[in-house]
Amino acid sequence: MKFISRVTAAIAIVTFTTATLPAQSTDKTITATLPKIVKIFGAGGVKNLHAYGSGFLVSPEGHIATVWSHVLDTNSDDVTVVLADGRRFEAQILGAEPQLDLAVLKLNAEGLELPYFDLDKQVGTASAGTRIRGFSNMFKVATGDEPVSVLHGVIAAKTKLTARRGAFEVPYDGPVYVVDAITNNPGAGGGVITSRDGKLLGMIGKELRNSKNNTWINYAIPVPELTETIRQIISGDFTPRENKPGDDNPNRYNPLDFGLVLVPDVLFRTPAYVDTLVLGSPAAKAGLKPEDLVLFVNDELVHSCRMLKSELGHLEAGDTLRLIVRRGSKLVTVEMQVVGKEKQ
Amino acid sequence: MSLAIAGLSSPLHAADEDLESAEERAFKQAAALVDPSVVRIQTVGGLDRVGKILTGTGPTTGVVVSSDGYIISSSFNFISKPASILVDLPDGRQFIAKVIASDRSKMLTLLKVDVKGLTPADPADMKSVKVGQWSIALGRTYDKTFPSISVGIIGALGRIWGKAIQTDAKVSPVNYGGPLVNIEGKVLGVLVPLSTRGATEAAGVEWYDSGIGFAIPMQDIYTSLDRLKTGKDLKPGLLGVTLKGRGLLAGAPIVDRVRVGSPAAEAGLKPGDVFTEVDGKPVRRQAEMRHVLGRKYAGEKVTFVAKRGNETIKGEIQLVDVLVAYESGFLGVLPARPAAGENNPAGVQVRHVYEDSPAAAAGLKKRDRIVKFGDKDVTDAKTLTDLVSRIRPKQKTTLVYVRDGASKTVDITLASLPNTVPGELLPTAIPPAAESDDEDKPKTGRFTETMPAHEHSYWAYVPEGYNPSHRHGLMVWLHPGGDTMEAAMIKQWKAICEQRGLILLAPKAEKIAGWSDSEAEFVKDAIEDIKKKYAIDDSRVFLHTFGDAGNFTFKLAFKYRELFRGVAAVSAPLRTAPQENSPEFRMQFHMVCGDKDSLYRNVQQSVAGLKTRKYPVSFTTVKGRDRKYPPAVQVQEIARWADALDRI
Numbered sequence: 001m002k003f004i005s006r007v008t009a010a011i012a013i014v015t016f017t018t019a020t021l022p023a024q025s026t027d028k029t030i031t032a033t034l035p036k037i038v039k040i041f042g043a044g045g046v047k048n049l050h051a052y053g054s055g056f057l058v059s060p061e062g063h064i065a066t067v068w069s070h071v072l073d074t075n076s077d078d079v080t081v082v083l084a085d086g087r088r089f090e091a092q093i094l095g096a097e098p099q100l101d102l103a104v105l106k107l108n109a110e111g112l113e114l115p116y117f118d119l120d121k122q123v124g125t126a127s128a129g130t131r132i133r134g135f136s137n138m139f140k141v142a143t144g145d146e147p148v149s150v151l152h153g154v155i156a157a158k159t160k161l162t163a164r165r166g167a168f169e170v171p172y173d174g175p176v177y178v179v180d181a182i183t184n185n186p187g188a189g190g191g192v193i194t195s196r197d198g199k200l201l202g203m204i205g206k207e208l209r210n211s212k213n214n215t216w217i218n219y220a221i222p223v224p225e226l227t228e229t230i231r232q233i234i235s236g237d238f239t240p241r242e243n244k245p246g247d248d249n250p251n252r253y254n255p256l257d258f259g260l261v262l263v264p265d266v267l268f269r270t271p272a273y274v275d276t277l278v279l280g281s282p283a284a285k286a287g288l289k290p291e292d293l294v295l296f297v298n299d300e301l302v303h304s305c306r307m308l309k310s311e312l313g314h315l316e317a318g319d320t321l322r323l324i325v326r327r328g329s330k331l332v333t334v335e336m337q338v339v340g341k342e343k344q
Numbered sequence: 345m346s347l348a349i350a351g352l353s354s355p356l357h358a359a360d361e362d363l364e365s366a367e368e369r370a371f372k373q374a375a376a377l378v379d380p381s382v383v384r385i386q387t388v389g390g391l392d393r394v395g396k397i398l399t400g401t402g403p404t405t406g407v408v409v410s411s412d413g414y415i416i417s418s419s420f421n422f423i424s425k426p427a428s429i430l431v432d433l434p435d436g437r438q439f440i441a442k443v444i445a446s447d448r449s450k451m452l453t454l455l456k457v458d459v460k461g462l463t464p465a466d467p468a469d470m471k472s473v474k475v476g477q478w479s480i481a482l483g484r485t486y487d488k489t490f491p492s493i494s495v496g497i498i499g500a501l502g503r504i505w506g507k508a509i510q511t512d513a514k515v516s517p518v519n520y521g522g523p524l525v526n527i528e529g530k531v532l533g534v535l536v537p538l539s540t541r542g543a544t545e546a547a548g549v550e551w552y553d554s555g556i557g558f559a560i561p562m563q564d565i566y567t568s569l570d571r572l573k574t575g576k577d578l579k580p581g582l583l584g585v586t587l588k589g590r591g592l593l594a595g596a597p598i599v600d601r602v603r604v605g606s607p608a609a610e611a612g613l614k615p616g617d618v619f620t621e622v623d624g625k626p627v628r629r630q631a632e633m634r635h636v637l638g639r640k641y642a643g644e645k646v647t648f649v650a651k652r653g654n655e656t657i658k659g660e661i662q663l664v665d666v667l668v669a670y671e672s673g674f675l676g677v678l679p680a681r682p683a684a685g686e687n688n689p690a691g692v693q694v695r696h697v698y699e700d701s702p703a704a705a706a707g708l709k710k711r712d713r714i715v716k717f718g719d720k721d722v723t724d725a726k727t728l729t730d731l732v733s734r735i736r737p738k739q740k741t742t743l744v745y746v747r748d749g750a751s752k753t754v755d756i757t758l759a760s761l762p763n764t765v766p767g768e769l770l771p772t773a774i775p776p777a778a779e780s781d782d783e784d785k786p787k788t789g790r791f792t793e794t795m796p797a798h799e800h801s802y803w804a805y806v807p808e809g810y811n812p813s814h815r816h817g818l819m820v821w822l823h824p825g826g827d828t829m830e831a832a833m834i835k836q837w838k839a840i841c842e843q844r845g846l847i848l849l850a851p852k853a854e855k856i857a858g859w860s861d862s863e864a865e866f867v868k869d870a871i872e873d874i875k876k877k878y879a880i881d882d883s884r885v886f887l888h889t890f891g892d893a894g895n896f897t898f899k900l901a902f903k904y905r906e907l908f909r910g911v912a913a914v915s916a917p918l919r920t921a922p923q924e925n926s927p928e929f930r931m932q933f934h935m936v937c938g939d940k941d942s943l944y945r946n947v948q949q950s951v952a953g954l955k956t957r958k959y960p961v962s963f964t965t966v967k968g969r970d971r972k973y974p975p976a977v978q979v980q981e982i983a984r985w986a987d988a989l990d991r992i
Contacts, residue, residue, distance in 0.1 A: 128493045154371060157487050159486040180494035180513065214517070215517050293388065293427070303387070329458065
């Protein structure tokens with residue numbers, strides 16, 4: 001009973017919102033969205049790479065946002081765009097931002113009046129549980145004058161792919177929508193997810209494997225993360241961000257710098273047990289003991305000796321190194337200052 | 345007011361939309377309601393690879409089942425056997441978790457953290473759960489602050505032999521161990537990978553995100569929780585019968601074999617009995633029976649009703665977790681092999697007494713005649729073998745034998761079949777057959793034959809001194825891929841065949857490159873063909889192989905268990921687990937391998953595997969040899985092993 005009344009309340013609120021802000025039904029959303037999604041054909045075909053992708057119109061003149069991928073890695077003349085109604089255009093790449101996995105194309109035609117997503121008015125945000133529709137030309141199912149395929153599902157989570165170092169090999173480090181529909185298929189990159197009432201939520205990313213649990217992940221980059229760059233590319237005042245310095249494993253510090261001697265690293269995933277401590281070292285002073293198991297380095301879980309070394313390698317002078325270790329069945333936290341190596 | 349306005353513009357769309365929005369809100373509210381019971385689990389250390397699966401390091405998910413710190417999760421999350429397990433509570437606190445016990449039938453693992461005041465999951469009442477209702481799969485792997493959500497409907501109930509709810513929500517390592525909740529936020533079950541085709545922790549992972557996901561009902565978890573809390577693993581309960589016919593479409597549950605010493609045997613079940621009721625539920629087909637038993641754990645009791653002819657049998661069986669492998673007893677004699685047609689007196693004449701055997705201890709000697717075993721009369725070697733095979737080692741019985749016309753009764757304590765080949769074993773001489781001008785006289789020596797019904801042929805060697813009134817041993821040689829080894833085999837075995845009364849049959853694979861499973865029938869027909877033409881001793885029919893034909897050979901041996909009494913394999917490990925040992929089908933093994941062979945360790949493992957299943961198996965290492973057919977010394981040993989296949 002309690003629950004039913006809650007639903008009734010929810011319906012009442014929604015109804016009220018409907019009356020003030022005319023949202024559209026799912027039917028209308030699909031009808032309105034499909035003409036804004038395009039099919040892109042470019043390079044590929046070698047090493048089983050697909051030569052097709054998806055994109056979405058962001059201006060009536062024919063600007064298209066899509067994912068930056070090998071499909072575009074060609075002379076711009078070679079990129080062909082087919083609209084939902086079958087019209088076919090050559091397109092050129094106006095600009096790309098690899099850090100966002102984003103590229104913007106422009107159709108080689110003048111005087112077009114195409115349906116498009118208004119990046120000022122038609123963009124929304126969503127949270128876990130929000131129902132979504134996915135639009136893309138996955139597996140090149142749509143040919144010629146057909147619109148692309150539509151999927152449905154919910155937002156599973158809004159999260160950062162790079163929250164856990166090493167799980168994903170992507171340059172993009174902002175938040176993403178993870179969805180429970182199987183959206184990320186060959187050719188789906190550059191498609192969109194929308195809310196049920198037609199708000200543009202995200203651009204479907206490339207196919208991506210989660211190296212932490214060995215599953216494929218379905219995600220979209222929230223459009224608000226992209227809008228500024230899209231506008232800059234269209235207006236022509238865009239300079240790509242510089243590549244961040246490669247920080248895969250800078251190896252700035254190692255365990256011995258803190259006086260930590262770990263057990264021999266014999267397995268792929270040897271737990272990071274402390275073997276001995278160098279007398280008078282920072283770690284010894286901080287109260288670490290032999291047989292402590294290091295679990296966290298600055299709140300990052302370390303699964304193994306290897307990961308511990310990698311995490312220490314990322315430290316910089318002046319940082320505080322906080323270790324949480326398991327001693328027996330207790331968790332013990334210790335802190336120490338990271339000092340410049342030349343001073344040691 | 346607002347309803348009326350919406351109704352005016354587009355009544356249908358507005359109603360749809362209201363429902364869709366209300367549902368969306370309900371999904372989120374349901375997740376929020378369960379949120380305090382959903383924990384994040386992380387692991388440290390452990391294996392990076394289990395079988396073909398790369399293990400993940402998580403994080404994974406668990407569900408709180410008691411306020412004092414018990415958490416249930418999917419066993420899949422711990423296949424890497426981590427050194428340490430950490431639990432993050434939704435409020436951010438972190439604890440070390442201990443593994444308490446696992447449910448090895450439903451693939452769940454119970455953890456304990458040292459904290460009080462947790463919020464246990466509120467189970468849905470399974471009576472109200474129906475196919476088609478919303479089901480929301482939650483995990484806590486992406487985000488600490490709020491569970492990840494996947495929405496689907498309940499696709500089926502009582503799946504995987506009555507164990508699981510099926511959902512089309514996306515289930516994967518992202519939410520294994522997490523709850524499946526209904527739209528009211530009550531927990532339907534805990535998400536796990538499951539499969540009808542396997543019973544390991546990882547079986548069913550291949551279906552991740554496919555729309556085929558499973559959850560163990562929360563109510564069932566609460567029912568067995570107290571037992572798990574005691575720290576003992578729950579295991580699937582076993583009965584100890586095999587049913588007639590295989591596969592999911594098999595018909596009535598008719599008992600085919602009853603495992604000796606199993607709970608079913610103790611309950612008095614016999615082959616041919618038909619189960620009609622198990623645990624108070626009618627079972628008309630095997631699948632129904634598996635559905636009832638699939639939910640049962642070892643140690644639990646089930647009642648049964650079965651039909652034996654017109655008779656109805658009722659009883660109760662306590663299920664067990666392990667069926668003890670059957671081991672046949674050993675008396676320690678080789679029976680003499682009387683010629684056919686001779687007016688043999690009843691009983692079994694002793695050809696040879698094994699040293700240090702029960703028979704030797706009881707004072708039996710060569711040429712004694714065993715006439716009674718236990719309270720059963722012994723008519724021939726076959727009956728004696730059968731009687732002894734059904735008694736286990738260390739069991740006591742009595743035996744009556746006749747020596748010089750006087751009969752004597754002795755006590756016997758049976759032993760295990762020795763895993764050694766006698767260093768010396770005199771052959772039983774076969775007198776040459778009387779001269780005959782018969783045109784139909786069966787062929788002797790080496791010859792080739794083509795089977796009428798099959799495309800391919802076999803070659804064979806029958807001793808020149810073949811005498812149809814004496815039964816011969818039969819060695820079926822299965823050649824390795826690429827080489828029939830005909831000349832080499834004749835060279836090594838011709839004299840042995842003559843000496844020990846052995847016929848060599850060598851079917852040829854259709855493609856010389858190797859055997860395919862479909863050729864099993866052909867090999868069987870070739871054996872039948874030989875058995876039709878020659879006097880063969882059924883107790884001495886065995887397979888002999890070398891190298892890559894091993895896999896086919898072992899499969900064949902277990903496919904036609906009634907046909908073969910042994911396998912002598914050189915450089916050939918078992919690729920699949922052997923079937924259980926059974927007194928009905930005696931089977932002995934002799935394995936030979938060079939210690940420089942890359943398969944040496946695999947062969948050693950096969951020997952160990954056969955031993956755990958209580959098969960008699962002898963093993964010979966050829967020093968300094970790689971993958972080659974062994975020299976004469978080891979071949980002579982195989983011959984002695986084969987000549988003692990009828991040992992009792």
